[in-house]
Structure formats: structure tokens, C-alpha cells
Amino acid sequence: MLLEVRDLRVEFTTREGVAKAVNGVSYEVAEGETLAVLGESGSGKSVTAQAIMGILDVPPGRITGGEILFQGRDLLRLKEEERRGIRGAEMAMIFQDALSSLNPVLTVGDQLGEMFVVHRGMSKKDARARAVELMDRVRIPAAAQRVRDYPHQFSGGMRQRIMIAMALALRPALIIADEPTTALDVTVQAQVMDLLAELQREYRMGLILITHDLGVVADVADRIAVMYAGRIVETAPVHDLYKAPAHPYTRGLLDSIPRLDHKGRELYAIKGLPPSLTAVPPGCPFHPRCPMAQDVCRTDVPPLYAVEPGGAAGLATGEGRGSACHFWRDCLEGTGSR
Ligand code: SF4
Numbered sequence: 338m339l340l341e342v343r344d345l346r347v348e349f350t351t352r353e354g355v356a357k358a359v360n361g362v363s364y365e366v367a368e369g370e371t372l373a374v375l376g377e378s379g380s381g382k383s384v385t386a387q388a389i390m391g392i393l394d395v396p397p398g399r400i401t402g403g404e405i406l407f408q409g410r411d412l413l414r415l416k417e418e419e420r421r422g423i424r425g426a427e428m429a430m431i432f433q434d435a436l437s438s439l440n441p442v443l444t445v446g447d448q449l450g451e452m453f454v455v456h457r458g459m460s461k462k463d464a465r466a467r468a469v470e471l472m473d474r475v476r477i478p479a480a481a482q483r484v485r486d487y488p489h490q491f492s493g494g495m496r497q498r499i500m501i502a503m504a505l506a507l508r509p510a511l512i513i514a515d516e517p518t519t520a521l522d523v524t525v526q527a528q529v530m531d532l533l534a535e536l537q538r539e540y541r542m543g544l545i546l547i548t549h550d551l552g553v554v555a556d557v558a559d560r561i562a563v564m565y566a567g568r569i570v571e572t573a574p575v576h577d578l579y580k581a582p583a584h585p586y587t588r589g590l591l592d593s594i595p596r597l598d599h600k601g602r603e604l605y606a607i608k609g610l611p612p613s614l615t616a617v618p619p620g621c622p623f624h625p626r627c628p629m630a631q632d633v634c635r636t637d638v639p640p641l642y643a644v645e646p647g648g649a650a651g652l653a654t655g656e657g658r659g660s661a662c663h664f665w666r667d668c669l670e671g672t673g674s675r
């Protein structure tokens with residue numbers, strides 16, 4: 338396994354108290370696999386990624402438990418120096434906002450080239466040639482000229498391609514993309530997502546795609562992990578999840594995206610807001626918003642139940658499915674109220 342996150346816990350101390358931003362999260366990413374991590378803002382999806390990358394220091398978060406095994410090594414036991422060696426070279430991250438991630442006073446050629454100079458000991462000239470190659474590869478027109486331009490001279494979509502090129506430069510085994518297309522126009526979003534998926538397949542990288550948008554993951558991800566209030570509430574192969582969600586929260590998310598096959602059906606909106614992480618409700622953290630909630634939901638925290646192949650849902654396999662809902666069966670078979 339390329340990456341195994343086991344029972345990860347991250348806390349932040351805030352004025353309101355201790356926020357359990359990541360509360361016992363486990364997931365795996367195999368070589369060449371794309372895992373989509375889905376959730377609203379504050380669900381813990383980005384914080385988990387920052388813990389994996391070892392960049393949790395702003396704002397001050399503490400890892401209070403768990404393991405992060407990357408190619409068998411527990412990253413949480415490595416020295417900062419060793420982690421720095423892994424960052425960029427073996428795992429890289431793509432952020433939502435390229436403009437603030439790129440250095441405004443360096444040309445993109447210098448920024449891309451620097452990766453090769455610093456990590457691969459290349460001459461400036463060779464590094465520049467590699468930068469042009471990379472820009473070409475992410476389909477930036479006239480790369481040989483544009484390599485001398487500064488980040489602000491590119492459109493948002495082109496800047497995001499440059500971010501992808503930077504992440505890919507050293508051929509890492511794992512890429513974490515945190516809302517990589519959220520800041521872009523819808524048409525550009527699709528192009529950038531397609532490019533990322535294509536490169537992921539070509540280089541057989543593991544990819545963690547963090548998003549709040551269930552619409553973007555269907556064609557790209559192999560598996561999906563849905564997060565809510567610092568926990569994973571559902572995990573499944575992406576097509577199984579689309580066909581029949583086993584958690585009411587996932588079902589709410591699915592019902593709230595426009596789908597061609599549901600033409601004419603009114604879009605649904607999950608009522609209410611996610612809880613503050615310093616005041617997570619007892620029992621199932623989703624219960625105040627859940628249309629299927631029963632008394633037990635207000636007192637008993639649901640574990641991540643193994644989801645077996647669903648009868649009425651007609652799923653061929655229950656392989657690797659989990660749901661943190663006491664009534665996952667009803668949800669899967671679509672018999673719960675909404
Ligand atoms: Fe809803 Fe209860 Fe399931 Fe939580 S455990 S998602 S409240 S039905």
C-alpha cells in the first residue's frame with residue numbers, strides 16, 4: 338500500500354475550546370489509485386492532508402494519535418529533515434489558489450527549474466529545458482516563450498496547470514490536490530481536472546483529490562471517502578456510492594447535485610449547517626440534520642459499519658464499503674425517510 342492513514346487524530350486549541358478537527362480517520366491509497374475525499378468546509382479533509390504532508394503548523398494543530406504510513410514508513414516518527422526530503426520529491430500537493438502558492442517575483446521557468454536544480458543537482462540550463470518540457474506537458478501554449486513570464490501573466494487555469502507541473506516535476510508517488518479547480522470557471526475546471534486525471538494515469542501516481550463537490554469526482558476517482566465533523570462517514574468504490582449511498586449525509590449530497598438522469602426532480606438541500614468542531618453533538622454528529630434520525634442516534638456514536646452487498650440496491654459487491662450510520666441498511670435500500 339502506498340499510503341495508509343490509521344486512526345489519525347488532530348486537535349486545535351481555540352478560544353472556544355479544543356476542536357477535534359480529525360477524529361479517528363483511516364484511509365488507504367494504493368499505487369495508481371485516486372481517492373476522492375469529500376466534505377464541507379470544516380469536515381477535516383484538508384487538515385488530514387496537511388498532516389500527511391507534514392505542513393500542519395499554520396494554524397497550530399497537534400497530532401494527538403494515529404499513524405501515517407507512506408511506503409511503509411511512519412511519517413509521524415521521522416525527523417523534520419527527513420520529511421522535508423519526502424515533500425516535493427515523493428509526495429507533492431496542489432492547492433486551490435495558485436497565485437498565492439507561486440512566488441510572484443520569480444518567472445515560472447525559474448520556479449519550475451529550481452525543483453531540478455535543488456533536488457536533482459541539474460545545471461540552470463538543463464533545468465530550464467526541463468521546465469519547458471513540463472509546461473508543454475501540461476499544455477501551456479508557447480511554453481518556450483512563456484517560461485519567462487511571471488505567475489500574474491497567466492490566467493487562473495494556466496496557473497493551475499503550472500501548479501500541476503510543479504507537483505509533477507520530481508515524479509512523486511503521491512499527489513494531494515486540495516480543491517484544485519474550485520477557484521476556476523466551470524469550463525476551465527473540467528479541462529484542468531481531465532489533465533490531472535490523465536497525468537495521474539500516465540505516471541501511475543496515487544492521487545488524493547480533496548473536494549466539496551461531488552460532481553467533479555465521478556469520472557476521476559476510484560474510491561471515495563466522505564467526511565463529516567472530523568470523521569469518515571462513508572467510504573466506497575465511487576460507482577457503488579453513486580448507485581446507492583449507505584449514509585444519509587452522502588445521500589443528501591447526491592440529491593443536491595444536478596443529474597441528467599434525475600431531470601425535472603427538484604434539487605434537495607441538506608438542512609442546517611455542520612457543527613462547530615468544539616461542540617460536536619453527542620451520538621451521531623449528523624443527527625441534528627438527518628432526516629432518518631432515531632432516538633439511538635442522539636446517544637450512540639455509530640462506528641464505521643462494514644456494508645455488505647445490498648439486496649434491493651442490487652450492488653454486486655460490498656467490497657471495502659463502510660458507513661457510520663446505525664441505519665445504513667435502510668439508507669442503502671432507499672427505505673429511510675428523507
Ligand atoms: Fe442519521 Fe442516525 Fe444514521 Fe446518523 S446514525 S446518519 S442520525 S440515521
Ligand code: MG
Nearest residue numbers: 378382383515
Ligand atoms: Mg479546505
